[in-house]
Amino acid sequence: MTDELINLTLHVWRQRGPNGPGSFETHHAKDITTHMSFLEMLDVVNEDLIEKGEEPIAFDYDCREGICGTCGMVVNGVAHGPQKLTTVCQLHMRQFEDGQEIWLEPWRAQGFPIVKDLVVDRSGFDRIIQAGGYISIRTGSASEANEMPIAKDVADRAMDAAACIGCGACVAACPNASASLFTAAKISHLSLMPQGQVERADRARKMVAQMDAEGFGACTNHGECEAVCPKGVSLEWIARMNRELVRAMVKSKTPA
Amino acid sequence: MELRSHEPTGPIEERWAKHKEASKLVAPANRRKHNIIVVGSGLAGGAASASLGEMGYNVKCFCYQDSPRRAHSIAAQGGINAAKNYQNDGDSVYRLFYDTVKGGDFRSRESNVYRLAELSLHIIDQAVAQGVPFAREYGGLLANRSFGGAQVSRTFYARGQTGQQLLLGAYQALSRQIDAGTVEMFARHEMLELIVHDGRARGIVTRCLNTGKVTPHIADMVVLCTGGYSNVFYLSTNAKGCNCTATWRAHRKGAAFANPCYTQIHPTCIPQAGSYQSKLTLMSESLRNDGRVWVPRKKEDVTKQPRDIPEADRFYYLEERYPAFGNLVPRDVASRNALYVTNDGLGVGPAVNGERRGVYLDFADAIGRLGEQTIRERYGNLFEMYERITGDNPYETPMRIYPATHYTMGGLWVDYNLEATIPGLFVGGEANFSDHGSNRLGASALMQGLADGYFVLPFTVGNYLGHIRTLPPLSEDHPDVQAAIQAVDDRVRKLMNAPDPKHAPEHFHRQLGKVIWEKCGMSRNAEALEEALEKIPELREQFWREVKITGSGKDLNQTLERAGRVADFFELGELMCIDALNRKESCGGHFREEYQEKGEALRDDTNFSYVAAWEWTGNPAEPRLHKEPLTFEYVKPTKRSYK
Known part of the structure; x- marks a missing residue:
């Protein structure tokens, strides 16, 4: 592993609060080693700002290993930055060149109001799940786990859909700010599993209605969501969601 | 302070059932009259909130993350143990119990561990019913693997994302209750104080991380499922936000802290x-x-x-x-x-x-x-x-x-009901000390979090409420509540106005972490621990004098959040070293260089077969030690040797 020091110019979106005006502010990140993660580079910039008596850049982070879905920002126009299948916390500075300019913006979407700087409010995602993204099973009432065999390929496909980390990059990348990939991934995961059949129609209907109510746009098949998804969640689930919705429309309101 | 484990007696395989039969219940119609606070939304907190909500209690659940789905349980990779014996390789509840007691190097409570092994069976059933996509064999049945040196294949897994899928299962169950109105969710809220009134835990004071608003929440009881304290080392595999503030605030209000030196x-x-x-x-x-x-x-x-x-x-x-x-x-x-x-x-x-x-x-x-x-x-x-x-x-x-x-095996001391030394305060998951002794086996953290959340807490919480029936109402104007709010306000003000502000909180956290890692890490000795005990108070004093936080306390201020957590790590770090110095033996994750035999850990069952539960005295340098003796009726202590 070779160690290299680079200097960067950052143009960072600063916004005090949800209703305040925002603008880009320029900062210089000096002597950044290429082994740093992108967020560690921002930590260094922030620690410097604090020592100088200025307010640090607010950005979301937590696990820093690409699984909690907390972090996310648009780096030079791309959600989570230039490396495929990588959250911004796992992006490392060896992906950048000395002297490069980097533009940092929050997820921009009607459904994700800005909290501060690069931090947005993604509670709309929680409300989509609350609308029906679950299987109703009371604690203690489950039957023996192996009573219901599930074909391996079905379980594997359900796992592919369930891999979504709820980061919101799909919404940020979509020209319509649609939450279709997020919503479709959960609808698909649960509708594939035999456990999810009872509530299948109602779930699709309610989750899609909530997605619309949150102000997320519609899907018009740009595929930008799949391109930036750090977990490789497939566009095919959106097609499946649409089929689920049609299926729900021809079914009665309450499943028999 | 008296440590009573409230363990049932009799044959170990009957204890949990017997305990349940002897416990009080709350009638369905009365449950909605009870308010329960759950802090933390990981496997333990999320599962407990969902289960208590389903039963009909009024639950308020709090987490510092922006969504309950992001709790650090999500990062667990390997899997979850359960004694299903699907592989026909001789596994049983007893064997899982035996392995866990032995793996914990004979520093855990047998009754708790047996219950954990027993409940492991139900966890898998519950998770499968929720739609957790566990790995399967071609015949459609659940797949297992052997993990962490176990001689049987009892680990269930969902690719390398078992923690994520189990947490999403709990989160979805929780979401259903939020929609049903039984659980009110407070994301981006951090608990900064415990409200104790008339000797009982009656609520918490929170700070909304987005707005800085400080609010009291009053309830009949409080459940803490706030995870471990690995971040005392600054560098750990924990998420950056993981902290000990909730448990440490409770400790300062009278909850004993057990075995803080047991870290993995x-x-x-x-x-x-x-x-x-x-x-x-x-x-x-x-x-x-x-x-x-x-x-x-x-x-x-x-x-x-x-x-x-x-x-x-x-x-x-x-x-x-x-x-x-x-x-x-x-x-x-x-x-x-x-x-x-x-x-x-x-x-x-x-x-x-x-x-x-x-x-x-x-x-x-x-x-x-x-x-x-x-x-x-x-x-x-x-x-x-x-x-x-x-x-x-x-x-x-x-x-x-x-x-x-x-991972940290130490945590708040709890009895068999998971109740701390403050009545009405319950602690689940990694936040308590209960089941892993001095060393945790692979794939058993997820098991313990879910056992506590789905199956133990919903029951023991009901038992507590069944005993107390109704509590006198507590008003927000009461001096006990006002004092807790005042304490939070004062602390925020003090952090924001250090006399000689120079450095960000990380500057001090890194130094604390280095001391703990070098002196109270993988290998410990009395001399190094005594050095740490000199160094930590000096650093802490410097922290309070020189910590620099810019911005205001009235909106999102991540520097302020981190500073408060670092302040608590400074006190907990000192207690860890005191505990490590006191425990003059080597066991599990606690290796004292003075106590070894040809390089192997040397346990001292004659003098140290006890849980060290420390009581806060007001002076971090002088906590009071209480001992809960450990007895082993089923698994006789033996020496671990890998030569």
């Missing part, structure tokens, strides 16, 4: 690359199945490329020292030996602050024997992750690994 250091993490490093990343232990651990024999070789070091000059220290187990020795043994060889100047990789702390994990032999394709199938995603972080390709050059703190 995981041997296969990616080493620190520089002083700026913010966290460490764990890679599955399964890598040791095919990788060989070595360092150069000669100090002058440590900067050479590994391929330029001939076979004869490589020191396969685990294979040489432990011929029977080799590279598969338990976590603590593997970790300690990495420390010793790097102490001897044989560490590899970049020097950080003048030290090379890394050892090679080499797959060349396995690739030669099995082919690159097989290794790719087994570990492809781990190799990719390693390359993303380090820029090195492990198919061509050995990985570099080093131990990192991963």
